[in-house]
Amino acid sequence: MDYTDLYIDGEWRKGTERFDVINPATEEVLASVASADIADADAALDAAERAMAEWAARKPRERSEVLRRAWELMTDRLDHFAHLITLENGKARADAIGEATYAAEFFRWFAEEAVRADGLITHAPASGARIVVQHKPAGLAVLITPWNYPAAMGTRKIAPALAAGCGVVIKPASETPLTMLALMPLLEEAGVPKGLVNVLPSKKTGALVDHMLHDPRVRVVSFTGSTGVGRKLLKSAADQVLKPAMELGGNAPVLVLKDADMDTAIEGTMLAKMRNLGEACTAANRIYVHESLADDFTRRLSARMSALKVGDGTDPSVDVGPLVNAETRDKVAEFVSDALAKGAKLECGGTVPNGPGFFYPPTVISNVPETADCVHDEIFGPVAAIQTFADEDDAIRRANATEYGLVAYVFSADFKRAMQVCERLDYGMVGLNRGLVSDPAAPFGGTKQSGLGREGGHEGMLEFMETQYISAEW
Numbered sequence: 001m002d003y004t005d006l007y008i009d010g011e012w013r014k015g016t017e018r019f020d021v022i023n024p025a026t027e028e029v030l031a032s033v034a035s036a037d038i039a040d041a042d043a044a045l046d047a048a049e050r051a052m053a054e055w056a057a058r059k060p061r062e063r064s065e066v067l068r069r070a071w072e073l074m075t076d077r078l079d080h081f082a083h084l085i086t087l088e089n090g091k092a093r094a095d096a097i098g099e100a101t102y103a104a105e106f107f108r109w110f111a112e113e114a115v116r117a118d119g120l121i122t123h124a125p126a127s128g129a130r131i132v133v134q135h136k137p138a139g140l141a142v143l144i145t146p147w148n149y150p151a152a153m154g155t156r157k158i159a160p161a162l163a164a165g166c167g168v169v170i171k172p173a174s175e176t177p178l179t180m181l182a183l184m185p186l187l188e189e190a191g192v193p194k195g196l197v198n199v200l201p202s203k204k205t206g207a208l209v210d211h212m213l214h215d216p217r218v219r220v221v222s223f224t225g226s227t228g229v230g231r232k233l234l235k236s237a238a239d240q241v242l243k244p245a246m247e248l249g250g251n252a253p254v255l256v257l258k259d260a261d262m263d264t265a266i267e268g269t270m271l272a273k274m275r276n277l278g279e280a281c282t283a284a285n286r287i288y289v290h291e292s293l294a295d296d297f298t299r300r301l302s303a304r305m306s307a308l309k310v311g312d313g314t315d316p317s318v319d320v321g322p323l324v325n326a327e328t329r330d331k332v333a334e335f336v337s338d339a340l341a342k343g344a345k346l347e348c349g350g351t352v353p354n355g356p357g358f359f360y361p362p363t364v365i366s367n368v369p370e371t372a373d374c375v376h377d378e379i380f381g382p383v384a385a386i387q388t389f390a391d392e393d394d395a396i397r398r399a400n401a402t403e404y405g406l407v408a409y410v411f412s413a414d415f416k417r418a419m420q421v422c423e424r425l426d427y428g429m430v431g432l433n434r435g436l437v438s439d440p441a442a443p444f445g446g447t448k449q450s451g452l453g454r455e456g457g458h459e460g461m462l463e464f465m466e467t468q469y470i471s472a473e474w
Protein backbone atom coordinates (compact mmCIF):
# COMPACT_ATOMS: atom_id res chain seq x y z
CA MET A 1 0.00 0.00 0.00
CA ASP A 2 1.34 3.42 -0.96
CA TYR A 3 -0.39 5.64 1.59
CA THR A 4 -0.48 4.36 5.17
CA ASP A 5 0.80 7.33 7.21
CA LEU A 6 -0.95 10.31 8.76
CA TYR A 7 -1.69 13.11 6.30
CA ILE A 8 -1.07 16.43 8.03
CA ASP A 9 -0.37 19.79 6.39
CA GLY A 10 0.12 18.13 3.01
CA GLU A 11 2.82 15.81 4.35
CA TRP A 12 2.98 12.15 5.33
CA ARG A 13 3.93 11.50 8.95
CA LYS A 14 4.75 8.14 10.47
CA GLY A 15 3.08 8.70 13.87
CA THR A 16 4.30 7.00 17.03
CA GLU A 17 2.15 3.84 16.81
CA ARG A 18 0.61 1.72 14.07
CA PHE A 19 -2.29 -0.69 13.65
CA ASP A 20 -3.22 -3.37 11.12
CA VAL A 21 -5.92 -3.16 8.47
CA ILE A 22 -7.31 -6.57 7.52
CA ASN A 23 -8.64 -7.81 4.17
CA PRO A 24 -12.03 -9.28 5.19
CA ALA A 25 -12.04 -11.75 2.28
CA THR A 26 -8.75 -13.41 3.28
CA GLU A 27 -8.28 -12.30 6.92
CA GLU A 28 -4.73 -11.32 5.93
CA VAL A 29 -3.07 -8.05 6.96
CA LEU A 30 -3.39 -5.53 4.13
CA ALA A 31 -1.39 -2.71 5.66
CA SER A 32 0.05 -1.30 8.84
CA VAL A 33 -1.38 2.19 9.29
CA ALA A 34 -0.17 5.07 11.48
CA SER A 35 -2.31 5.86 14.51
CA ALA A 36 -2.72 9.55 15.35
CA ASP A 37 -2.41 10.92 18.86
CA ILE A 38 -3.29 14.25 20.48
CA ALA A 39 -0.15 16.04 19.22
CA ASP A 40 -1.05 14.98 15.67
CA ALA A 41 -4.57 16.32 16.14
CA ASP A 42 -3.16 19.69 17.24
CA ALA A 43 -0.82 19.77 14.23
CA ALA A 44 -3.70 18.94 11.88
CA LEU A 45 -5.90 21.69 13.35
CA ASP A 46 -3.03 24.20 13.13
CA ALA A 47 -2.57 23.32 9.45
CA ALA A 48 -6.30 23.47 8.71
CA GLU A 49 -6.58 26.87 10.41
CA ARG A 50 -3.69 28.31 8.36
CA ALA A 51 -4.98 26.89 5.08
CA MET A 52 -8.56 27.93 5.71
CA ALA A 53 -7.67 31.61 6.08
CA GLU A 54 -6.48 31.69 2.46
CA TRP A 55 -9.05 29.23 1.06
CA ALA A 56 -12.09 31.00 2.53
CA ALA A 57 -10.90 34.27 0.96
CA ARG A 58 -10.75 32.74 -2.53
CA LYS A 59 -13.50 33.50 -4.98
CA PRO A 60 -16.25 30.87 -5.01
CA ARG A 61 -15.49 30.15 -8.68
CA GLU A 62 -11.90 29.21 -7.78
CA ARG A 63 -13.06 26.84 -5.04
CA SER A 64 -15.59 25.42 -7.46
CA GLU A 65 -12.96 24.70 -10.10
CA VAL A 66 -10.74 22.80 -7.66
CA LEU A 67 -13.70 20.62 -6.69
CA ARG A 68 -14.65 20.09 -10.32
CA ARG A 69 -11.09 18.95 -11.04
CA ALA A 70 -11.31 16.51 -8.09
CA TRP A 71 -14.45 15.01 -9.69
CA GLU A 72 -12.67 14.66 -13.05
CA LEU A 73 -9.60 13.02 -11.53
CA MET A 74 -11.59 10.63 -9.37
CA THR A 75 -13.83 9.69 -12.29
CA ASP A 76 -10.71 8.87 -14.32
CA ARG A 77 -9.49 6.61 -11.50
CA LEU A 78 -12.66 4.80 -10.47
CA ASP A 79 -11.04 1.39 -10.92
CA HIS A 80 -8.18 2.27 -8.61
CA PHE A 81 -10.48 3.51 -5.83
CA ALA A 82 -12.96 0.67 -6.30
CA HIS A 83 -10.14 -1.86 -5.91
CA LEU A 84 -8.97 -0.26 -2.66
CA ILE A 85 -12.54 -0.14 -1.33
CA THR A 86 -12.98 -3.86 -2.05
CA LEU A 87 -9.64 -4.75 -0.46
CA GLU A 88 -10.30 -3.02 2.84
CA ASN A 89 -14.09 -3.23 3.11
CA GLY A 90 -14.78 -6.46 1.23
CA LYS A 91 -17.70 -5.27 -0.91
CA ALA A 92 -18.04 -6.75 -4.39
CA ARG A 93 -16.57 -5.01 -7.42
CA ALA A 94 -19.92 -3.66 -8.70
CA ASP A 95 -20.74 -2.19 -5.28
CA ALA A 96 -17.25 -0.69 -5.08
CA ILE A 97 -17.50 0.91 -8.53
CA GLY A 98 -20.94 2.21 -7.49
CA GLU A 99 -19.47 3.71 -4.35
CA ALA A 100 -16.46 5.30 -6.10
CA THR A 101 -18.79 6.88 -8.68
CA TYR A 102 -21.14 8.15 -5.98
CA ALA A 103 -18.17 9.46 -3.97
CA ALA A 104 -16.77 11.38 -6.96
CA GLU A 105 -20.18 12.90 -7.73
CA PHE A 106 -20.11 14.83 -4.46
CA PHE A 107 -17.15 16.82 -5.83
CA ARG A 108 -19.09 17.65 -9.00
CA TRP A 109 -22.30 18.53 -7.15
CA PHE A 110 -20.59 20.77 -4.61
CA ALA A 111 -18.45 22.37 -7.33
CA GLU A 112 -21.81 23.49 -8.72
CA GLU A 113 -23.14 24.52 -5.29
CA ALA A 114 -19.99 26.47 -4.34
CA VAL A 115 -21.04 29.29 -6.65
CA ARG A 116 -24.68 29.30 -5.49
CA ALA A 117 -24.46 30.31 -1.81
CA ASP A 118 -27.37 32.69 -2.05
CA GLY A 119 -28.45 35.35 0.42
CA LEU A 120 -31.25 37.85 0.76
CA ILE A 121 -31.87 41.58 0.90
CA THR A 122 -35.29 42.76 1.98
CA HIS A 123 -37.03 45.65 3.74
CA ALA A 124 -37.75 45.22 7.44
CA PRO A 125 -41.55 45.57 7.52
CA ALA A 126 -41.75 47.95 10.46
CA SER A 127 -38.47 49.89 10.74
CA GLY A 128 -37.74 50.34 7.07
CA ALA A 129 -34.15 49.17 7.57
CA ARG A 130 -32.71 46.62 5.14
CA ILE A 131 -32.35 43.00 6.23
CA VAL A 132 -29.19 41.64 4.59
CA VAL A 133 -28.67 37.90 4.99
CA GLN A 134 -25.54 36.07 3.88
CA HIS A 135 -23.78 32.78 4.56
CA LYS A 136 -20.18 32.53 5.70
CA PRO A 137 -17.88 29.53 6.29
CA ALA A 138 -18.64 28.19 9.77
CA GLY A 139 -15.02 27.43 10.76
CA LEU A 140 -12.87 24.32 11.14
CA ALA A 141 -14.77 21.05 10.81
CA VAL A 142 -14.01 17.65 12.31
CA LEU A 143 -15.34 14.86 10.10
CA ILE A 144 -15.78 11.30 11.38
CA THR A 145 -16.73 8.52 8.98
CA PRO A 146 -17.78 4.83 9.16
CA TRP A 147 -16.33 1.77 7.42
CA ASN A 148 -19.28 0.87 5.22
CA TYR A 149 -18.54 3.53 2.55
CA PRO A 150 -14.82 4.33 2.95
CA ALA A 151 -14.84 6.88 0.10
CA ALA A 152 -18.38 8.26 -0.18
CA MET A 153 -19.02 9.04 3.49
CA GLY A 154 -15.85 11.13 3.40
CA THR A 155 -16.42 12.98 0.13
CA ARG A 156 -20.04 13.68 1.17
CA LYS A 157 -18.52 15.83 3.95
CA ILE A 158 -15.22 17.06 2.43
CA ALA A 159 -16.81 18.44 -0.76
CA PRO A 160 -19.45 20.66 0.92
CA ALA A 161 -16.97 21.78 3.60
CA LEU A 162 -14.48 22.90 0.93
CA ALA A 163 -17.25 24.47 -1.16
CA ALA A 164 -18.28 26.49 1.89
CA GLY A 165 -14.68 27.60 2.55
CA CYS A 166 -13.89 25.44 5.60
CA GLY A 167 -10.73 23.52 6.52
CA VAL A 168 -11.17 19.96 7.78
CA VAL A 169 -9.65 17.14 9.78
CA ILE A 170 -11.08 13.76 8.90
CA LYS A 171 -10.98 10.67 11.12
CA PRO A 172 -11.76 7.62 8.95
CA ALA A 173 -12.96 4.33 10.45
CA SER A 174 -10.13 2.11 11.70
CA GLU A 175 -11.29 -0.84 9.56
CA THR A 176 -11.04 1.21 6.34
CA PRO A 177 -8.63 4.17 6.43
CA LEU A 178 -6.75 3.35 3.18
CA THR A 179 -9.21 4.72 0.62
CA MET A 180 -9.40 8.12 2.32
CA LEU A 181 -5.60 8.32 2.60
CA ALA A 182 -5.28 7.43 -1.10
CA LEU A 183 -7.65 10.26 -1.98
CA MET A 184 -5.23 12.88 -0.62
CA PRO A 185 -2.70 12.90 -3.51
CA LEU A 186 -5.67 13.28 -5.86
CA LEU A 187 -6.92 16.31 -3.92
CA GLU A 188 -3.42 17.81 -4.06
CA GLU A 189 -3.37 17.28 -7.82
CA ALA A 190 -6.79 18.93 -8.08
CA GLY A 191 -5.37 22.04 -6.40
CA VAL A 192 -6.57 21.66 -2.79
CA PRO A 193 -4.03 23.72 -0.81
CA LYS A 194 -1.67 22.09 1.64
CA GLY A 195 -3.19 21.71 5.11
CA LEU A 196 -6.81 22.32 4.13
CA VAL A 197 -7.69 18.61 4.37
CA ASN A 198 -5.95 16.40 6.94
CA VAL A 199 -6.52 12.69 7.58
CA LEU A 200 -5.95 11.10 10.98
CA PRO A 201 -6.54 7.37 11.26
CA SER A 202 -6.34 6.43 14.92
CA LYS A 203 -6.82 3.65 17.39
CA LYS A 204 -7.30 6.21 20.16
CA THR A 205 -10.46 7.41 18.52
CA GLY A 206 -12.54 8.53 21.51
CA ALA A 207 -9.79 10.62 23.14
CA LEU A 208 -8.56 12.05 19.83
CA VAL A 209 -12.00 13.21 18.66
CA ASP A 210 -12.96 14.50 22.10
CA HIS A 211 -9.77 16.58 22.18
CA MET A 212 -10.53 18.12 18.79
CA LEU A 213 -14.14 18.87 19.74
CA HIS A 214 -12.83 20.91 22.68
CA ASP A 215 -10.44 22.99 20.57
CA PRO A 216 -11.94 26.49 20.35
CA ARG A 217 -11.08 26.76 16.64
CA VAL A 218 -13.42 23.89 15.75
CA ARG A 219 -17.00 24.96 14.95
CA VAL A 220 -18.52 21.94 13.15
CA VAL A 221 -18.64 18.24 13.91
CA SER A 222 -19.97 16.11 11.09
CA PHE A 223 -20.38 12.44 11.93
CA THR A 224 -21.67 9.37 10.11
CA GLY A 225 -21.94 6.21 12.13
CA SER A 226 -23.93 4.51 14.83
CA THR A 227 -26.54 6.28 16.93
CA GLY A 228 -24.67 5.29 20.12
CA VAL A 229 -21.47 7.07 19.10
CA GLY A 230 -23.54 9.97 17.71
CA ARG A 231 -25.10 10.53 21.14
CA LYS A 232 -21.61 10.63 22.74
CA LEU A 233 -20.40 13.15 20.18
CA LEU A 234 -23.45 15.36 20.70
CA LYS A 235 -22.63 15.44 24.41
CA SER A 236 -19.00 16.43 23.69
CA ALA A 237 -20.14 18.97 21.09
CA ALA A 238 -22.39 20.61 23.67
CA ASP A 239 -19.39 21.97 25.62
CA GLN A 240 -18.46 24.34 22.80
CA VAL A 241 -21.96 24.44 21.27
CA LEU A 242 -20.65 23.07 17.97
CA LYS A 243 -22.75 22.87 14.84
CA PRO A 244 -23.57 19.13 14.61
CA ALA A 245 -24.36 17.15 11.50
CA MET A 246 -25.27 13.60 12.50
CA GLU A 247 -25.98 10.80 10.01
CA LEU A 248 -26.81 7.90 12.29
CA GLY A 249 -28.36 4.45 12.23
CA GLY A 250 -31.48 3.27 10.41
CA ASN A 251 -34.10 0.54 10.56
CA ALA A 252 -35.65 0.89 7.11
CA PRO A 253 -39.09 -0.60 6.51
CA VAL A 254 -40.23 -1.73 3.06
CA LEU A 255 -43.99 -1.64 2.47
CA VAL A 256 -45.24 -3.75 -0.42
CA LEU A 257 -48.87 -2.64 -0.76
CA LYS A 258 -51.48 -4.95 -2.20
CA ASP A 259 -51.56 -3.15 -5.56
CA ALA A 260 -47.75 -3.22 -5.97
CA ASP A 261 -46.26 -4.25 -9.29
CA MET A 262 -44.44 -7.44 -8.32
CA ASP A 263 -41.46 -7.02 -10.67
CA THR A 264 -40.87 -3.48 -9.41
CA ALA A 265 -41.23 -4.56 -5.78
CA ILE A 266 -38.75 -7.45 -6.16
CA GLU A 267 -36.23 -5.33 -8.08
CA GLY A 268 -36.52 -2.45 -5.59
CA THR A 269 -36.31 -4.70 -2.53
CA MET A 270 -33.24 -6.48 -3.91
CA LEU A 271 -31.52 -3.13 -4.36
CA ALA A 272 -32.64 -1.75 -0.99
CA LYS A 273 -31.50 -4.95 0.73
CA MET A 274 -28.39 -6.00 -1.18
CA ARG A 275 -26.71 -2.76 -2.21
CA ASN A 276 -23.45 -2.92 -0.27
CA LEU A 277 -24.49 -6.44 0.86
CA GLY A 278 -26.86 -4.95 3.39
CA GLU A 279 -24.09 -3.02 5.19
CA ALA A 280 -25.87 0.30 4.69
CA CYS A 281 -27.82 2.61 6.95
CA THR A 282 -30.38 2.68 4.12
CA ALA A 283 -30.63 -1.14 3.90
CA ALA A 284 -34.12 -2.67 3.96
CA ASN A 285 -34.34 -4.04 7.51
CA ARG A 286 -38.03 -4.94 7.85
CA ILE A 287 -40.00 -6.05 4.81
CA TYR A 288 -43.80 -5.79 5.26
CA VAL A 289 -45.70 -7.48 2.43
CA HIS A 290 -49.48 -7.47 1.96
CA GLU A 291 -50.70 -10.97 2.83
CA SER A 292 -52.22 -11.49 -0.63
CA LEU A 293 -48.74 -11.12 -2.23
CA ALA A 294 -46.58 -12.66 0.49
CA ASP A 295 -46.13 -16.19 -0.90
CA ASP A 296 -45.25 -15.04 -4.40
CA PHE A 297 -43.00 -12.25 -3.11
CA THR A 298 -41.12 -14.57 -0.71
CA ARG A 299 -40.62 -17.25 -3.39
CA ARG A 300 -39.31 -14.76 -5.95
CA LEU A 301 -37.09 -12.86 -3.53
CA SER A 302 -35.60 -16.15 -2.25
CA ALA A 303 -34.86 -17.27 -5.82
CA ARG A 304 -33.07 -13.99 -6.54
CA MET A 305 -31.12 -14.06 -3.27
CA SER A 306 -30.05 -17.72 -3.72
CA ALA A 307 -28.75 -16.98 -7.22
CA LEU A 308 -26.19 -14.42 -5.98
CA LYS A 309 -22.56 -15.51 -6.08
CA VAL A 310 -20.65 -15.11 -2.82
CA GLY A 311 -16.84 -14.75 -2.78
CA ASP A 312 -13.82 -12.48 -2.75
CA GLY A 313 -15.06 -9.13 -4.09
CA THR A 314 -11.97 -8.66 -6.26
CA ASP A 315 -13.36 -11.41 -8.54
CA PRO A 316 -15.62 -9.44 -10.94
CA SER A 317 -18.10 -12.33 -11.21
CA VAL A 318 -18.85 -12.14 -7.46
CA ASP A 319 -22.06 -10.39 -6.35
CA VAL A 320 -21.63 -10.55 -2.58
CA GLY A 321 -18.31 -10.08 -0.78
CA PRO A 322 -17.53 -10.76 2.89
CA LEU A 323 -18.83 -8.67 5.78
CA VAL A 324 -16.30 -6.22 7.16
CA ASN A 325 -15.19 -8.20 10.20
CA ALA A 326 -15.95 -11.27 12.32
CA GLU A 327 -18.02 -9.28 14.82
CA THR A 328 -20.38 -7.97 12.12
CA ARG A 329 -20.69 -11.45 10.56
CA ASP A 330 -21.43 -13.04 13.98
CA LYS A 331 -24.02 -10.40 14.78
CA VAL A 332 -25.83 -11.12 11.50
CA ALA A 333 -25.78 -14.87 12.27
CA GLU A 334 -27.20 -14.16 15.74
CA PHE A 335 -30.07 -12.12 14.28
CA VAL A 336 -31.02 -15.10 12.12
CA SER A 337 -30.74 -17.67 14.95
CA ASP A 338 -32.80 -15.44 17.23
CA ALA A 339 -35.58 -14.97 14.63
CA LEU A 340 -35.68 -18.71 13.86
CA ALA A 341 -35.84 -19.57 17.57
CA LYS A 342 -38.80 -17.20 17.90
CA GLY A 343 -40.74 -18.86 15.08
CA ALA A 344 -39.46 -17.39 11.78
CA LYS A 345 -39.02 -19.70 8.77
CA LEU A 346 -35.71 -20.04 6.91
CA GLU A 347 -36.34 -19.72 3.14
CA CYS A 348 -32.70 -19.74 1.96
CA GLY A 349 -29.15 -19.17 3.22
CA GLY A 350 -28.57 -19.03 6.96
CA THR A 351 -25.34 -21.07 7.25
CA VAL A 352 -21.96 -19.49 7.96
CA PRO A 353 -19.45 -20.99 5.48
CA ASN A 354 -16.00 -22.16 6.51
CA GLY A 355 -13.29 -19.47 6.43
CA PRO A 356 -11.09 -17.78 5.71
CA GLY A 357 -13.10 -14.61 5.19
CA PHE A 358 -16.06 -13.11 7.04
CA PHE A 359 -18.70 -14.43 4.63
CA TYR A 360 -22.42 -14.76 5.27
CA PRO A 361 -24.76 -16.02 2.52
CA PRO A 362 -27.74 -14.06 1.18
CA THR A 363 -30.55 -15.20 3.46
CA VAL A 364 -34.35 -14.87 3.50
CA ILE A 365 -36.45 -15.45 6.60
CA SER A 366 -40.25 -15.21 6.55
CA ASN A 367 -42.98 -15.11 9.26
CA VAL A 368 -40.60 -12.99 11.32
CA PRO A 369 -42.28 -12.20 14.66
CA GLU A 370 -42.39 -8.65 16.05
CA THR A 371 -40.36 -9.89 19.03
CA ALA A 372 -37.35 -10.85 16.88
CA ASP A 373 -34.27 -8.71 17.55
CA CYS A 374 -33.84 -7.95 13.82
CA VAL A 375 -37.16 -6.07 13.83
CA HIS A 376 -35.74 -3.57 16.32
CA ASP A 377 -32.02 -3.36 15.42
CA GLU A 378 -30.05 -2.84 12.22
CA ILE A 379 -29.16 -6.22 10.68
CA PHE A 380 -26.31 -4.69 8.64
CA GLY A 381 -25.94 -7.79 6.49
CA PRO A 382 -27.49 -9.77 3.63
CA VAL A 383 -30.59 -10.98 5.46
CA ALA A 384 -34.11 -10.19 4.20
CA ALA A 385 -36.64 -10.42 7.05
CA ILE A 386 -40.23 -10.68 5.79
CA GLN A 387 -43.43 -9.98 7.73
CA THR A 388 -46.99 -9.71 6.42
CA PHE A 389 -49.86 -7.30 7.00
CA ALA A 390 -53.56 -7.27 6.18
CA ASP A 391 -54.38 -3.66 6.96
CA GLU A 392 -52.45 -0.69 5.57
CA ASP A 393 -52.91 1.43 8.71
CA ASP A 394 -51.39 -1.38 10.73
CA ALA A 395 -48.42 -1.60 8.33
CA ILE A 396 -47.80 2.15 8.63
CA ARG A 397 -48.05 1.99 12.42
CA ARG A 398 -45.53 -0.89 12.54
CA ALA A 399 -43.22 0.85 10.05
CA ASN A 400 -43.16 3.97 12.26
CA ALA A 401 -42.73 2.03 15.53
CA THR A 402 -38.97 2.58 15.87
CA GLU A 403 -36.68 5.22 17.31
CA TYR A 404 -35.08 5.49 13.85
CA GLY A 405 -36.35 7.56 10.94
CA LEU A 406 -33.78 7.47 8.13
CA VAL A 407 -35.47 5.91 5.11
CA ALA A 408 -38.56 3.86 4.20
CA TYR A 409 -39.54 2.24 0.89
CA VAL A 410 -43.06 1.96 -0.54
CA PHE A 411 -44.14 -0.15 -3.50
CA SER A 412 -47.56 0.55 -5.00
CA ALA A 413 -48.94 1.03 -8.51
CA ASP A 414 -51.60 3.46 -7.24
CA PHE A 415 -49.69 6.74 -7.18
CA LYS A 416 -52.25 8.72 -5.17
CA ARG A 417 -52.48 6.04 -2.50
CA ALA A 418 -48.72 5.59 -2.46
CA MET A 419 -48.11 9.31 -1.92
CA GLN A 420 -50.62 9.31 0.94
CA VAL A 421 -48.73 6.44 2.56
CA CYS A 422 -45.34 8.17 2.00
CA GLU A 423 -46.58 11.30 3.78
CA ARG A 424 -47.65 9.27 6.81
CA LEU A 425 -44.21 7.69 7.21
CA ASP A 426 -42.05 9.41 9.83
CA TYR A 427 -38.83 9.19 7.81
CA GLY A 428 -36.40 11.74 6.41
CA MET A 429 -36.42 9.95 3.05
CA VAL A 430 -38.82 7.63 1.22
CA GLY A 431 -38.11 5.54 -1.87
CA LEU A 432 -41.35 5.22 -3.85
CA ASN A 433 -41.22 2.29 -6.28
CA ARG A 434 -37.43 2.57 -6.00
CA GLY A 435 -34.89 0.80 -3.83
CA LEU A 436 -32.33 3.60 -3.95
CA VAL A 437 -32.64 7.12 -2.55
CA SER A 438 -28.98 8.21 -2.26
CA ASP A 439 -28.23 11.06 -4.67
CA PRO A 440 -25.67 13.85 -4.24
CA ALA A 441 -28.29 16.33 -5.47
CA ALA A 442 -30.84 15.37 -2.79
CA PRO A 443 -30.91 16.10 0.96
CA PHE A 444 -29.87 12.85 2.65
CA GLY A 445 -30.74 12.45 6.33
CA GLY A 446 -33.11 11.16 8.94
CA THR A 447 -35.66 12.09 11.57
CA LYS A 448 -35.77 10.97 15.23
CA GLN A 449 -32.61 9.12 16.36
CA SER A 450 -31.35 8.70 12.79
CA GLY A 451 -29.74 12.08 12.97
CA LEU A 452 -29.62 15.83 12.66
CA GLY A 453 -29.03 17.84 9.49
CA ARG A 454 -28.78 16.83 5.84
CA GLU A 455 -25.93 15.90 3.49
CA GLY A 456 -26.01 16.51 -0.25
CA GLY A 457 -28.54 18.71 -2.02
CA HIS A 458 -28.62 22.43 -1.36
CA GLU A 459 -28.76 21.75 2.39
CA GLY A 460 -25.38 19.94 2.50
CA MET A 461 -23.27 23.09 2.16
CA LEU A 462 -25.34 24.98 4.73
CA GLU A 463 -24.14 22.47 7.36
CA PHE A 464 -20.72 24.12 6.98
CA MET A 465 -21.94 27.72 6.90
CA GLU A 466 -23.22 30.25 9.40
CA THR A 467 -26.00 32.64 8.54
CA GLN A 468 -25.17 36.28 9.18
CA TYR A 469 -27.84 38.97 9.19
CA ILE A 470 -26.90 42.63 8.89
CA SER A 471 -29.53 45.20 9.78
CA ALA A 472 -28.60 48.11 7.51
CA GLU A 473 -29.72 51.65 6.96
CA TRP A 474 -28.75 53.46 3.77
Ligand code: NAP
Nearest residue numbers: 145146147172173174205206209225226229247248249281
Ligand atom coordinates in the same frame (compact mmCIF):
# COMPACT_ATOMS: atom_id res chain seq x y z
P1 NAP B 1 -19.39 3.55 14.55
O1 NAP B 1 -18.91 2.44 15.38
O2 NAP B 1 -20.30 4.55 15.14
O3 NAP B 1 -18.08 4.26 13.98
C1 NAP B 1 -18.13 5.34 13.09
C2 NAP B 1 -16.93 6.22 13.27
O4 NAP B 1 -16.95 6.74 14.60
C3 NAP B 1 -15.59 5.50 13.11
O5 NAP B 1 -14.68 6.37 12.50
C4 NAP B 1 -15.19 5.23 14.55
O6 NAP B 1 -13.80 5.11 14.72
C5 NAP B 1 -15.70 6.48 15.22
N1 NAP B 1 -15.89 6.34 16.66
C6 NAP B 1 -16.14 5.22 17.38
N2 NAP B 1 -16.23 5.52 18.69
C7 NAP B 1 -16.02 6.85 18.80
C8 NAP B 1 -16.00 7.76 19.90
N3 NAP B 1 -16.19 7.36 21.15
N4 NAP B 1 -15.77 9.06 19.63
C9 NAP B 1 -15.57 9.48 18.38
N5 NAP B 1 -15.58 8.68 17.29
C10 NAP B 1 -15.81 7.37 17.51
O7 NAP B 1 -20.15 3.07 13.24
P2 NAP B 1 -19.69 1.98 12.20
O8 NAP B 1 -19.87 0.64 12.83
O9 NAP B 1 -18.37 2.34 11.62
O10 NAP B 1 -20.76 2.21 11.04
C11 NAP B 1 -22.00 1.62 11.04
C12 NAP B 1 -23.06 2.58 11.52
O11 NAP B 1 -23.04 3.77 10.71
C13 NAP B 1 -24.46 2.02 11.36
O12 NAP B 1 -25.23 2.29 12.49
C14 NAP B 1 -25.00 2.76 10.14
O13 NAP B 1 -26.40 2.84 10.09
C15 NAP B 1 -24.36 4.09 10.30
N6 NAP B 1 -24.33 4.80 9.02
C16 NAP B 1 -25.17 5.85 8.86
C17 NAP B 1 -25.20 6.53 7.65
C18 NAP B 1 -26.12 7.70 7.45
O14 NAP B 1 -25.88 8.45 6.51
N7 NAP B 1 -27.15 7.90 8.25
C19 NAP B 1 -24.35 6.13 6.61
C20 NAP B 1 -23.51 5.05 6.81
C21 NAP B 1 -23.51 4.39 8.04
P3 NAP B 1 -13.09 3.68 14.89
O15 NAP B 1 -13.32 2.97 13.62
O16 NAP B 1 -11.68 4.03 15.12
O17 NAP B 1 -13.75 3.01 16.05
